[in-house]
Amino acid sequence: MTLLSRLVPVLLLLPLAACGGAPDGVRPLSAAASTLNDNTLKLARATLANGDVASARDLYAQAEKRDPGNLEAQMGVGDCDLLLGDGEKARLEYAASAKRFPKALEPLLALGRVDLTQRHIKDGEAHYRQGRALAPLDPRPLLGLGAADDLQGRHEEAQAYYRMALAMKPDDMGARNDLGLSLALSGHPRQAINVLLDIAGAANAPPQARQNLALAYGLDGNAAAAESILEAEHANRTVVQNDLDYYRFLRSRMPAGGGS
Secondary structure, three states, X not given: OOHHHHHHHHHOOOOXXXXXXXXXXXXXXXXXXXXXXXXXXXXXXXXXHXXXXXXXXXXXXXXXXXXXXXXXXXXXXXXXXXHOOOHHHHHHHHHHHHHHOOOOOHHHHHHHHHHHHOOOHHHHXXXXXXXXXXXXXXOHHHHHHHHHHHHOOOHHHXXXXXXXXXXXXXXXXXXXXXXXXXXXXXXXXXXXXXXXXXXXXXXXXXXXXXXXXXXXXXXXXXXXXXXXXXXXXXXXXXXXXXXXXXXXXXXXXXOOOOOX
């Protein structure tokens, strides 16, 4: 369990926005081909949601081959490559999407995500700043910039970005989750608990929210509460114990007076 492993999934696979028309030079599909591609993309989404990443990638690739001007198809291939562990293939797909769709935010967010997973943090910041300039009212680039700051230990700066995102979209659970994690890791577990309790029980909360709440409880010294959450999340007792040991280790490294 590392800061990187906790932060990056919150940014991963952000939902695609509806893309505009085909780029210049790309011939629009016929009505029949468009319907076929819509069905292929629908099946790809369902297949990915069911956890069959390799088959979903094949379906997205079919859709991309049929319609090179389809942003969702190209991004879907990249997302699947990233889930399959091939960050470089994903980067190429995302970079091609960014070039083909210069006004689309999603490829920039995806490139930033790959940058952070590969620890190219400055490159990630650059992509998120591009995204922020492109879509100043969208909170998602702010979450990326916050994650980049958190990964560099600049927690106060990160929290400022998360709060800016929440000012734009107060019900953004991803922003609340990121803020809670950042507060916990910066020595303010009680504040983190207050933030995370609001979302951890929600049906549509990020999957990391309950794990981060357990971390916050552990850092606050409430091992029983942390253990209760972990046991509900993991059937494997060894995993639970490893997490509890990790929380104790982090707590031992917190500065005196921490736990606010």
